[in-house]
Amino acid sequence: MTQNIKNNRAVIIGGGPAGLMAAEALTSRGITVDLYDAMPSLGRKFLMAGKSGLNLTHGEPFVDFLDRFGHARQNLKPILEAFTPTDIEAWANDLGVETYVGTSKRVFPKDFKAAPLLRAWLRRLRANGLTVHARHKWNGWADNGVLAFDTPKGDILINAETTILALGGASWPKLGSDANWVPWLVKNGVSILPLKAANCGFDVDWSAHFLDRFEGNPVKNARLSFRGARIPGDFVITARGIEGGPVYALASKLIESLDNTGSATLAVDLLPDRSGADIQARLSRPRGKQSMATFLKKNLNLSGVKAGILYECTAKNAFDDPINLAATIKAVPLAIDKPRPIEEAISTSGGVAWHNLDKGLHLNVLPNVFVAGEMLDWDAPTGGYLLSACLATGRWAGQMAAKHLIPA
Ligand SMILES: Cc1cc2nc3c(=O)[nH]c(=O)nc-3n(C[C@H](O)[C@H](O)[C@H](O)COP(=O)(O)OP(=O)(O)OC[C@H]3O[C@@H](n4cnc5c(N)ncnc54)[C@H](O)[C@@H]3O)c2cc1C
Numbered sequence: 001m002t003q004n005i006k007n008n009r010a011v012i013i014g015g016g017p018a019g020l021m022a023a024e025a026l027t028s029r030g031i032t033v034d035l036y037d038a039m040p041s042l043g044r045k046f047l048m049a050g051k052s053g054l055n056l057t058h059g060e061p062f063v064d065f066l067d068r069f070g071h072a073r074q075n076l077k078p079i080l081e082a083f084t085p086t087d088i089e090a091w092a093n094d095l096g097v098e099t100y101v102g103t104s105k106r107v108f109p110k111d112f113k114a115a116p117l118l119r120a121w122l123r124r125l126r127a128n129g130l131t132v133h134a135r136h137k138w139n140g141w142a143d144n145g146v147l148a149f150d151t152p153k154g155d156i157l158i159n160a161e162t163t164i165l166a167l168g169g170a171s172w173p174k175l176g177s178d179a180n181w182v183p184w185l186v187k188n189g190v191s192i193l194p195l196k197a198a199n200c201g202f203d204v205d206w207s208a209h210f211l212d213r214f215e216g217n218p219v220k221n222a223r224l225s226f227r228g229a230r231i232p233g234d235f236v237i238t239a240r241g242i243e244g245g246p247v248y249a250l251a252s253k254l255i256e257s258l259d260n261t262g263s264a265t266l267a268v269d270l271l272p273d274r275s276g277a278d279i280q281a282r283l284s285r286p287r288g289k290q291s292m293a294t295f296l297k298k299n300l301n302l303s304g305v306k307a308g309i310l311y312e313c314t315a316k317n318a319f320d321d322p323i324n325l326a327a328t329i330k331a332v333p334l335a336i337d338k339p340r341p342i343e344e345a346i347s348t349s350g351g352v353a354w355h356n357l358d359k360g361l362h363l364n365v366l367p368n369v370f371v372a373g374e375m376l377d378w379d380a381p382t383g384g385y386l387l388s389a390c391l392a393t394g395r396w397a398g399q400m401a402a403k404h405l406i407p408a
Pocket of ligand 1: 013014015016017018019036037038039042043044045046048049050052053054055056057136137138139166167168169171172175176177178179180181345346347372373374375383384385386387388390
C-alpha cells in the first residue's frame with residue numbers, strides 16, 4: 001500500500017525544553033513549525049523538574065559556569081555564550097515569570113514552579129506559528145528518507161525540509177525520553193556514546209537497624225569527598241542508599257570508579273564547619289560517666305542521623321582515641337555499591353558524539369538534520385546547568401535550521 005507523505009517545512013521532534021526553544025528560534029523568524037512528540041502532552045520532564053523547585057540556571061561567574069560542562073566545555077562555549085544565564089532569566093521574565101537568585105546563586109522562578117512558565121511559553125509559541133502533534137512517536141526514517149511516526153490513527157510519513165531532533169536522554173523514560181532514537185541514528189552512521197545514569201543516587205548496604213531509625217532523614221550540612229572533589233550540602237538517606245545534590249555532583253566520578261575498580265568509598269565530613277583540631281580538642285575533654293552518644297552530642301552537637309552514620313560506617317575501635325575519632329568524623333568512609341538505575345537518574349551522560357556535528361549542531365551524515373538538548377554528549381551537575389544547556393542548544397539548532405531555510 002502506498003502511504004500519503006505530508007510535506008512540512010520545519011519539523012521538530014521532541015517537545016521538551018530543547019525542542020520548544022528550537023521552535024521559538026524558528027517561529028521568531030516567521031517560520032511555521034510542526035512539532036511532534038510521543039507523549040499526550042509536552043514538557044513532562046520539565047514539569048517534573050518543577051516539582052522539586054525548578055532550577056532554571058545558575059548565577060555564578062560565567063567562566064565557572066562553563067567549567068561545569070567538563071569535556072563538552074569547548075563545544076558548548078559559543079552556544080552558551082549566545083544564550084547566557086542572564087539571557088535565560090530575561091527570557092523567563094519576558095514570559096511573565098519572575099525569577100529569584102538563591103544564596104547558592106541558583107536561579108529559580110519565584111514560585112519555584114514549571115507549569116506557569118510552560119503554559120505561557122506554549123501560548124506564545126502557538127500564537128507565533130507552532131503546531132503541536134502529540135501522541136506521534138517517531139520511528140526513524142523510512143527507506144525513502146522521510147520521517148516515520150506511529151500515531152493513534154496509524155503510521156504516517158512526513159517529508160521535512162529541515163528536522164531538529166530534541167529527543168532527550170534516557171532517564172525517567174515514562175516521561176517520554178526513552179532513547180528509542182539511538183538505533184535509528186546508529187543505522188544512519190551517527191556514533192552515539194553509551195547513555196549512562198548521571199546525577200543519580202547510589203545504593204548503600206545500610207543495616208536494617210540504621211534504616212529503621214534513619215530512612216528518609218536528611219543529612220544537613222555535610223561535605224562529601226571523592227578523588228579530590230569536595231562537595232558541601234545536604235543529602236538524604238533512602239531505603240536503598242543516598243540521594244541529593246552533593247551525591248549527584250560526584251556521580252560521574254563514583255560511576256567511573258565503580259566501572260574501573262568495582263568499588264567506590266565516599267568520605268563524609270559530618271562537621272565541615274569545625275576543624276579537625278577543634279574536634280580533637282573537644283573530644284579530649286574528660287568524658288566521665290557519660291555515654292559516647294551523650295558526649296558527642298554535648299561537645300560537638302553530633303546526634304541523630306549524623307551520629308547514626310558514624311556508628312554505621314566505622315569500626316568500634318575508632319571511638320577509642322580522640323585523635324582517631326576526630327579524623328573519622330571529618331572523613332567517615334561510606335562504601336557505595338552501585339548507581340541507582342538509569343530510569344531514576346535526573347539526567348544521562350553520553351549521546352550523539354560531537355564529531356558527528358558541525359558547529360551549527362547539524363549532523364554531518366544526514367543533510368538538514370540538527371540535534372539539541374540532552375541527547376547530545378554533554379553532562380553537568382544539577383544546579384540549573386542541565387536546563388541552561390538544553391535551552392541554549394535548542395535555540396542554537398533552531399537558529400541554524402532557520403539559516404538553512406532562509407539563507408541570508
Ligand atoms: C526529577 C527531575 C528533576 C530535574 N530538575 C532539574 C532542574 O531543577 N534544573 C535543571 O536544569 N534540570 C533539571 N532536570 C533535568 C532536565 O529536566 C532535563 O535535562 C531536560 O528536560 C532535558 O531536556 P530535553 O528537551 O533535552 O529532553 P526532554 O525534556 O527529555 O524532552 C524530550 C522530549 O522528546 C520526546 N520524545 C522522545 N522520544 C521520542 C520519539 N521517539 N518520538 C517523539 N517524541 C519523542 C519526549 O516525549 C519528550 O517530550 C531534572 C530532571 C528530572 C528527571
